[in-house]
Amino acid sequence: MPTEILMPALSPTMEEGTLAKWLVKEGDTVSAGDLLAEIETDKATMEFEAADEGTIGKILIEAGTEGVKVNTPIAVLLEEGEDASDIDSAKPAPKADGDGDGDGDGDGDDDDDDDDDDDDTVESEQDGEAQKAPARAAAPEPAPEQEPDWPEDTPMKSTTVREALNAAIAEEMERDDDVFLMGEEVAEYEGAYKITQGLLDRFGARRVIDTPITEHGFAGIGVGAAFGGLKPIVEFMTFNFAMQAIDQIINSAAKTLYMSGGQMGAPMVFRGPNGAAARVGAQHSQCYAAWYAHIPGLKVAVPYSASDAKGLLKSAVRDPNPVIFLENEILYGKSFDVPDIDDFTLPFGKARIERAGDDVTIVSFGIGMTYAMEAAEKLAEDGISAEVINLRTLRPMDTDTVLASVRKTNRCVTVEEGWPVASIGNHISAVIMEQAFDHLDAPVINCTGKDVPMPYAANLEKLALTSVDEVLDAVRQVTYR
Amino acid sequence: MAARKTQKKPNVSAEELKRYYRDMLLIRRFEEKAGQLYGMGLIGGFCHLYIGQEAVVVGLEAAAEEGDKRITTYRDHGHMLACGMKPEGVMAELTGREGGYSHGKGGSMHMFSKEKDFYGGHGIVGANVPLGAGLAFADKYRGTDRVTFTYFGDGAANQGQVYETFNMAALWDLPVVFVIENNQYAMGTSQERSTSSPEIHTRGGAFGIPGEAVDGMDVLAVKAAGDKAVAHCRSGKGPYILEVKTYRYRGHSMSDPAKYRTREEVQKMRDEKDAIEHVRELLLSGKHATEDDLKAIDKEIKGIVNDAAEFAKDSSEPDEAELWTDIYAAEVPQDA
Numbered sequence: 004m005p006t007e008i009l010m011p012a013l014s015p016t017m018e019e020g021t022l023a024k025w026l027v028k029e030g031d032t033v034s035a036g037d038l039l040a041e042i043e044t045d046k047a048t049m050e051f052e053a054a055d056e057g058t059i060g061k062i063l064i065e066a067g068t069e070g071v072k073v074n075t076p077i078a079v080l081l082e083e084g085e086d087a088s089d090i091d092s093a094k095p096a097p098k099a100d101g102d103g104d105g106d107g108d109g110d111g112d113d114d115d116d117d118d119d120d121d122d123d124t125v126e127s128e129q130d131g132e133a134q135k136a137p138a139r140a141a142a143p144e145p146a147p148e149q150e151p152d153w154p155e156d157t158p159m160k161s162t163t164v165r166e167a168l169n170a171a172i173a174e175e176m177e178r179d180d181d182v183f184l185m186g187e188e189v190a191e192y193e194g195a196y197k198i199t200q201g202l203l204d205r206f207g208a209r210r211v212i213d214t215p216i217t218e219h220g221f222a223g224i225g226v227g228a229a230f231g232g233l234k235p236i237v238e239f240m241t242f243n244f245a246m247q248a249i250d251q252i253i254n255s256a257a258k259t260l261y262m263s264g265g266q267m268g269a270p271m272v273f274r275g276p277n278g279a280a281a282r283v284g285a286q287h288s289q290c291y292a293a294w295y296a297h298i299p300g301l302k303v304a305v306p307y308s309a310s311d312a313k314g315l316l317k318s319a320v321r322d323p324n325p326v327i328f329l330e331n332e333i334l335y336g337k338s339f340d341v342p343d344i345d346d347f348t349l350p351f352g353k354a355r356i357e358r359a360g361d362d363v364t365i366v367s368f369g370i371g372m373t374y375a376m377e378a379a380e381k382l383a384e385d386g387i388s389a390e391v392i393n394l395r396t397l398r399p400m401d402t403d404t405v406l407a408s409v410r411k412t413n414r415c416v417t418v419e420e421g422w423p424v425a426s427i428g429n430h431i432s433a434v435i436m437e438q439a440f441d442h443l444d445a446p447v448i449n450c451t452g453k454d455v456p457m458p459y460a461a462n463l464e465k466l467a468l469t470s471v472d473e474v475l476d477a478v479r480q481v482t483y484r
Numbered sequence: 485m486a487a488r489k490t491q492k493k494p495n496v497s498a499e500e501l502k503r504y505y506r507d508m509l510l511i512r513r514f515e516e517k518a519g520q521l522y523g524m525g526l527i528g529g530f531c532h533l534y535i536g537q538e539a540v541v542v543g544l545e546a547a548a549e550e551g552d553k554r555i556t557t558y559r560d561h562g563h564m565l566a567c568g569m570k571p572e573g574v575m576a577e578l579t580g581r582e583g584g585y586s587h588g589k590g591g592s593m594h595m596f597s598k599e600k601d602f603y604g605g606h607g608i609v610g611a612n613v614p615l616g617a618g619l620a621f622a623d624k625y626r627g628t629d630r631v632t633f634t635y636f637g638d639g640a641a642n643q644g645q646v647y648e649t650f651n652m653a654a655l656w657d658l659p660v661v662f663v664i665e666n667n668q669y670a671m672g673t674s675q676e677r678s679t680s681s682p683e684i685h686t687r688g689g690a691f692g693i694p695g696e697a698v699d700g701m702d703v704l705a706v707k708a709a710g711d712k713a714v715a716h717c718r719s720g721k722g723p724y725i726l727e728v729k730t731y732r733y734r735g736h737s738m739s740d741p742a743k744y745r746t747r748e749e750v751q752k753m754r755d756e757k758d759a760i761e762h763v764r765e766l767l768l769s770g771k772h773a774t775e776d777d778l779k780a781i782d783k784e785i786k787g788i789v790n791d792a793a794e795f796a797k798d799s800s801e802p803d804e805a806e807l808w809t810d811i812y813a814a815e816v817p818q819d820a
Contacts, residue, residue: 183625209625215651217648217651217652219614220614220648220649220651220652221614221652222614223611223614223615223617223618224614224649227603227615227618227621227622228619228625229618230603230622231553231603231619231623233621233626250608251611254608254611255606255608255611255615259596260810261810261811262586262589262590262594262596262604262605263590263598264584264585264586264589264596264810265810265813266585266586266596266598267596267598300812323812323814324813
């Protein structure tokens with residue numbers, strides 16, 4: 004029976020890619036290990052090999068097609084003795100049009116259309132949420148009680164978190180010659196996660212600097228350069244590796260302004276992906292939000308959306324203090340609407356009410372917001388109106404917005420992927436207890452990652468992180484429903 | 485310890501020689517006074533005295549120019565005095581008073597002066613080495629020809645980040661002089677018990693960084709080596725390593741039981757190698773100064789140190805509001 008060749012996943016977080024080039028054509032005979040195609044992911048271009056021998060019966064996805072989902076059939080392989088007439092007997096692909104009409108119109112270009120549902124909850128901003136509110140409108144959604152981050156009639160542009168980060172760095176480098184970027188693979192490789200794509204070409208090797216694999220050393224050199232008046236952006240390939248450098252971050256960058264009586268400090272940004280990606284195991288999956296939020300002298304930003312990423316990173320570069328900027332690999336490829344205005348910045352210490360509600364306050368940040376938003380959507384279907392607060396920065400933390408919301412809803416659930424002990428949720432619970440105790444109708448519940456090193460196995464990894472179901476359970480507990 | 489080469493004619497002027505004498509004496513008397521104040525309970529915590537090592541910073545400061553930077557570890561009082569920071573401001577920081585360089589918030593190990601390009605004063609062994617390379621990076625980035633003196637000890641020379649820094653400093657030709665003040669003891673562990681190969685100045689070889697050993701008890705030898713190192717860095721050839729062999733007469737810190745070496749060893753160094761005595765002999769034997777001239781300098785220094793001590797005692801403790809200042813630098817306007 005003919006076999007379908009499926010779009011491969013070539014990295015832990017790849018969900019789709021571009022079928023850049025076919026290296027075979029219909030009718031070619033291939034053996035296992037022969038190169039079939041070049042696949043472009045958000046990180047790299049990679050060659051894709053045949054796993055079986057046979058004849059290429061039909062190419063289903065044209066070269067050049069973008070946004071081909073992982074596991075989409077891209078070609079049909081015929082076994083010995085089969086010919087093109089057997090193709091119809093190939094296992095039908097779930098969503099591909101499979102007509103092979105060669106217009107490249109298969110599964111590939113659905114970037115602009117509605118994605119499937121689980122993606123939508125991640126990618127939508129508050130505007131999209133309103134449109135998708137369930138028709139029965141059991142949960143009223145009062146207007147958010149906050150000043151908007153941008154005027155209502157601002158034109159918006161769909162942007163990935165990755166593009167937003169790249170634009171923020173480029174704009175700040177354009178604006179100030181003292182800003183430079185250093186880190187592993189940031190220049191010629193254009194970033195291990197392609198955040199720094201094109202920056203070497205644009206700004207040159209003086210300002211976009213590849214370092215050796217030596218986190219402790221280059222973090223220290225970055226801090227020294229900041230003492231010397233420059234404004235470094237130090238990229239850690241992931242924050243897991245920044246543990247090698249944490250002495251320089253805390254003892255040198257965070258404390259020097261205080262120890263010098265205000266004479267000198269470290270105006271700089273340490274940035275990179277934080278927390279769990281997918282299936283990369285215990286040493287590559289840690290969330291450092293609570294660690295850095297603990298340190299006076301540091302500021303800590305944790306963007307969720309692309310507008311967060313752009314606005315907060317530009318502010319971080321301009322901030323005269325050391326800023327820890329915790330990104331998330333899984334969010335890099337997600338698209339959000341970003342206000343299309345010159346020099347868009349967001350202030351630190353100002354949370355965003357991503358979704359207004361009356362029955363319960365859900366507080367989160369970074370990728371935790373994806374659970375919070377999806378849970379809020381599901382709760383609305385059950386007639387529970389959740390207010391979802393995106394903290395955006397953990398230090399300073401906008402506890403005023405949290406407290407005001409809790410005084411309204413009288414219930415609170417926090418959501419994060421990090422560990423439960425001494426977590427951000429613990430801190431928020433304490434603040435609420437101290438300052439809004441009489442307003443609480445139920446104990447605050449912290450949804451967190453489990454108190455274990457991150458396992459590798461797919462099922463265990465899923466269990467180790469928090470989940471939408473946990474958030475739903477927590478909300479039902481605090482609302483007694 | 486390298487053998488002293490001098491008694492040869494100094495290649496510096498009489499005035500310069502007198503200045504070295506004065507600067508070294510200031511450090512020694514200052515440190516003796518700090519030791520006394522510590523004993524009286526006026527200085528707390530850790531206090532690492534520089535007595536014995538004075539020729540290192542005085543010789544290297546003589547090789548520095550305006551705008552050159554310096555950064556060191558926690559045995560830092562000598563470096564601050566040698567680069568021109570005010571003795572009363574340093575002493576008042578030791579006593580934790582408002583008049584100190586960091587308003588009493590840094591202490592002995594964490595002091596800074598932007599005005600004098602003194603970037604600390606760092607309490608973590610080895611951590612100042614990449615920081616120093618970073619300062620040099622900033623100068624190179626800006627296209628200046630300034631040089632950064634990055635001081636650390638034989639103990640710090642075993643920290644991994646030192647070699648990470650050597651690699652990048654060489655790779656990027658950073659204008660940094662790595663000054664290894666080898667006083668032979670990493671706290672209480674002698675070099676032979678801590679360090680596989682005693683020739684620390686050769687450790688840059690693996691990175692292509694030139695290095696040399698210098699007699700750190702001879703201020704003229706230090707100055708000459710400093711000139712050479714600075715010329716190398718300033719001309720754009722990248723980093724340079726000086727291993728300056730020196731000796732501290734006092735304990736690692738004030739709380740050092742000194743069980744790791746004999747009293748005789750220390751006394752022998754003081755008697756035979758003392759850097760201040762050496763310059764004093766040069767001044768007298770070369771007839772550059774009379775006993776009376778030197779007495780006048782001694783008296784001037786004593787006055788300065790006593791004044792610094794008085795200032796440090798009289799300066800008030802920091803205002804309680806100071807607890808909450810300097811944690812964050814002021815915001816810049818978002819639309820700046």
